[in-house]
Amino acid sequence: MIDLRLLRDDPDTVRASQRARGESESAVDDLLRADEERRAAVQRFEALRAEQKQLGKRMSKADPAERAELLARTKELAAEVKAAEAAVGEAEAALRRAQYAIPNIVEEGAPPGGEDDYVVLREVGTRPDIANPRDHLELGEALRAIDVERGAKVSGSRFYFLTGVGALLQLGLLQLAMNQAVEYGFIPCITPTLVKPESMEGTGFLGAHASEVYRLEADDLYLVGTSEVPLAAYHAGEILDLTEPIRYAGWSSCYRREAGSYGRDTRGILRVHQFDKVEMFSYCRPEQAHDEHLRLLAWEEEMLAKVEIPYRVIDVAAGDLGTSAARKYDCEAWLPSQGRYREVTSTSNCTTFQARRLNVRYRDENGRPQIAATLNGTLATTRWLVAILENHQQPDGSVRVPKALQPYVGGRDVLEPR
């Protein structure tokens, strides 16, 4: 949720942000109105309440005759206070709704436009020259690494088993990511994957993307689509020491309904309901967030270099940002079977948007609590296996193992079909 002070002082910045995202500008005026109405309601209530307290004080030391006289007035007042309080409650709920309707303010410099208006910042690595490349499923099945048939039998479409070297490769990849994160001072963290509604809400995933999320009706819990959710909610309601950024590396399974993607990426494990991920998550002061964002991107690129995958970095356009993100960079790996780049990492600067909802704060130089900034970025996921298998395939269907991953597959430098 956005800063109401910023909104009051500079509504045009908010309007410009809405325009960049292709979202409604009238939502800004709705919010301004809701803000004013709430303040008016608060003032009415507080005036009545102050009077009630004054009378209450006199009542406590009044003699019986005076007391009876006061009672008539206080009884009347009690009803008015109650009504005014209810009005405040409604005004606050309306304000909250209006506030939730506006996504984060887009960072200056983010490309305007929609999904296709991203800007390519750079291309890194050499695309392999493979005649008639096999796709990751063909390679994975030959290696007995990926089993989607039994995944579908047991759990349905978009589920899979990783077996043998497939399982080892994924564990190794995630371990490699975790090791890198720890090396740079991240606190390793294995998170819950079921969270309460307020945790999901606080991170902004119940807005436009609510249909993407699995919900357990009987227990009123949600399955997380990323460990960003538990890691953001981890410090909810706390005041942190942010002299230096606090960084967590979260390892978790992730669950996505993929409701709007019927018929898209149905082959293999490119788009699945459940996968594993190591996610970087930073809490820092708002003025540090921009630099932190670039650091997260650099760490993602360092991981991609370790697994020797060609990729490009894109600056995601305003209209394609998530609700909470002010700016987003994706790394996309080259997939020889598709002849194009596909997303394998995504790092978002959520500025104070998430932290304001979750009430995560720090103390400034004057000791005053201020809202923190949060950022997140992908360090490795199951999807990386797709890029690893395809880019390192050899004509005979074997797959070369990047040096960094060799220790995790028994020291082998090549995986042979069996």
Add this chain to the structure above:
RNA sequence: GGAGACUUCGCCUAGUCUGGUCUAUGGCGCCGCACUGCUAAUGCGGUUGGGGUGUUAAAGCCCCUCCCGGGUUCGAAUCCCGGAGUCUCCGCCA
């Protein structure tokens, strides 16, 4: 699943039975000042958070905040109902 105890302003804690200067006690920690050759000790003072108003900024004033949400009452930390969390015991499962 059943029974009980508990939840107070960073941490610990008094207050709840018996509703009203509770405008919440004390300790620890932290900050400032004094004393001291330094440190420590000691003394004095300050120290919840949010919101409204106000202002260049502040001060000041006001409201809310005793786990959360309702209720009773002129008035709730205190009484009643519901919920959450923590702990103990029993049952069940692994």
